[in-house]
Structures are given as structure tokens and as C-alpha cells.
Amino acid sequence: YAPFFRTQNRMISMDVRSAEMTKYVANAMLATKISFMNEVANICELVGADVNKVRVGIGSDSRIGYSFIYPGSGYGGSCFPKDVKALKRSAQQHGYTPRLIDAVEKVNNDQKFVIANKLVGHFGEDLTGKTFAIWGLAFKPETDDMREAPAIYIIKELVKRGATVNAYDPKAMHEAKSFYLKDVENVTYFDSKYDTLKDADAMLLLTEWKEFRSPDFEELKIRLNQPIIFDGRNQYTALNMPEKGFTYYQIGKK
Structure with missing residues (x-):
């Protein structure tokens, strides 16, 4: 002892x-x-x-x-x-x-479906032809653990509705590809958070990694088809995203 x-x-x-x-x-x-x-x-x-x-x-x-x-x-x-x-x-x-x-x-x-429901409320029930960038797969930052991660449920829901998903996570992509999302079609993994934005109609932040805290928002606006963010961790609530030119959805505030 x-x-x-x-x-x-x-x-x-x-x-x-x-x-x-x-x-x-x-x-x-x-x-x-x-x-x-x-x-x-x-x-x-x-x-x-x-x-x-x-x-x-x-x-x-x-x-x-x-x-x-x-x-x-x-x-x-x-x-x-x-x-x-x-x-x-x-x-x-x-x-x-x-x-x-x-x-x-x-x-x-x-609660794991709240962000997906907000997205459906914006884009409609049928997401065929839409592409969404996912930032974060692990259930929390600083781990590759995806057990019961909200990202699993959200991605499956988007794909079920016809969407294509571009995903990035600093540590959990191997876990996603080899186990948690291995049978899910229309999911592509990228080595950079910004690369996920190619042809994307919106970005969904699902894990509060440090590298996601202060992104280059001008870069996001340039790369996204539409400047729309669905923030599942309320990381950008203090930044007045509408003033930055974004349509911004968060948890607990319209």
C-alpha cells in the first residue's frame, strides 16, 4: 500500500x-x-x-x-x-x-440523435446526394475509444438517409474502419480535418478535440459548399458564428 x-x-x-x-x-x-x-x-x-x-x-x-x-x-x-x-x-x-x-x-x-435531427430539419428527410464532414469519431478527446460513441449512431443515421460522409479523427479512424463502421457504406476517411470539407454541405463537430477548438473559419467557408456547422459539443457557442457568416446549430439554443 x-x-x-x-x-x-x-x-x-x-x-x-x-x-x-x-x-x-x-x-x-x-x-x-x-x-x-x-x-x-x-x-x-x-x-x-x-x-x-x-x-x-x-x-x-x-x-x-x-x-x-x-x-x-x-x-x-x-x-x-x-x-x-x-x-x-x-x-x-x-x-x-x-x-x-x-x-x-x-x-x-x-440525445445521440439530436444533431442528426437538427440536420434533417435543415436539409429534409431524404439526404441523397448530400455530403457531410464529420469532425471527431471517438466518444471523447485524447482516446481512440469508440465504444457507444455518438458518432457511430449519427453517421449510420445520415448514411441510412442517403448521405455520403467524410470523416476525420486524430486517433479513432482505425477503430472506425476496422470495427465500428466497417460495414457502413459511403464513409470516406481523411488525414486532415480540412480535407473532409471537400464537396461537403455542412460540417458536424462530434468530439471536442483540441485541434477543433480554433479552426480557420475562412478556410471552412471556402471549402464547404454551404457555410453550415452542426456543433454537437457546443465548442463554438462563444464565437458568434452568424457574424462569421455561418448557419450555426448547437445543443440547447435555437
Whole structure:
């Protein structure tokens, strides 16, 4: 145990069942915050509020804080989906219906299609002949992990509607090509984010990689067929995109 004490990491002693439950509950609690904020974002759009301002307001309350209250396209990865399902299953095995956990999972599943629905609202149900640039495939930045990534669901939905997809991710393209999207037609992978813009009718930002934070927006306008951005991570909300000449869609604000 010396290394743990040396780094002053907390060590809490408990029985095995409580330890297992602690792991499940910790991740389910964080997943709940994400789903709750995404639910709030969808309500904000309906009532004319700006979820980005709401986030700042509630985060300033020390009882809430700013962690895990960023709206987006839903959570993915190996931990949150798995542990939410495990906690739900454990409850069901003992005859209990975990209604809140059910809702967390359902909200997250629905949230993965919000950006696709916005795109369909703009371009119409039939996307035949349309091409879309996808920036980001991994479920979060700094990883190649695509497990339960929103990009999987969004790309499949666009292709199902007849679209062609140009995709780029700094680390996850091998995972996409070899497993997660290997059977999906009309998806082309590029070595540069700007190369995906060729013949594209819009750009969709789905993972908040650092290299996507400050792109050359003039380059985007030149390369895109139309200057349209669907921002699934609200990366550009503070930049006043309409003033830059873009039609801009985000989460939680019309």
C-alpha cells in the first residue's frame, strides 16, 4: 500500500458488495448529471433560453459546480454505459424498477440523435446526394475509444438517409474502419480535418478535440459548399458564428 500513501490517495475500507456498488453508483451519478443537463438543454431550446448561460448560472452554485454539466451529444465509452446498465440490472434482479436510471439511459440514447435531427430539419428527410464532414469519431478527446460513441449512431443515421460522409479523427479512424463502421457504406476517411470539407454541405463537430477548438473559419467557408456547422459539443457557442457568416446549430439554443 506504500505507493498509495506516498501519493496521498484516499483509501476507504468496505465490504466487497459495497465496493462494487460504489463503482457502479459513482459512474451512474456522473451519467445522471450528463443526461439531466442534456434534458435541460432540450427544454431550453423549446422555451427560448440559452443552456450555455444556464450552465454558468447553476455551476456558480457551489453545491452543484461545473463538472459534468456540459450539454452535448450524449455520453459513451466503456464505463458509463456499462455501469449504468449493471446498476439497472442489479436492481431488476432484486425485483426493483430503477425508474431514474432507466430515464438516464433513455435520455442518453435519444440525445445521440439530436444533431442528426437538427440536420434533417435543415436539409429534409431524404439526404441523397448530400455530403457531410464529420469532425471527431471517438466518444471523447485524447482516446481512440469508440465504444457507444455518438458518432457511430449519427453517421449510420445520415448514411441510412442517403448521405455520403467524410470523416476525420486524430486517433479513432482505425477503430472506425476496422470495427465500428466497417460495414457502413459511403464513409470516406481523411488525414486532415480540412480535407473532409471537400464537396461537403455542412460540417458536424462530434468530439471536442483540441485541434477543433480554433479552426480557420475562412478556410471552412471556402471549402464547404454551404457555410453550415452542426456543433454537437457546443465548442463554438462563444464565437458568434452568424457574424462569421455561418448557419450555426448547437445543443440547447435555437
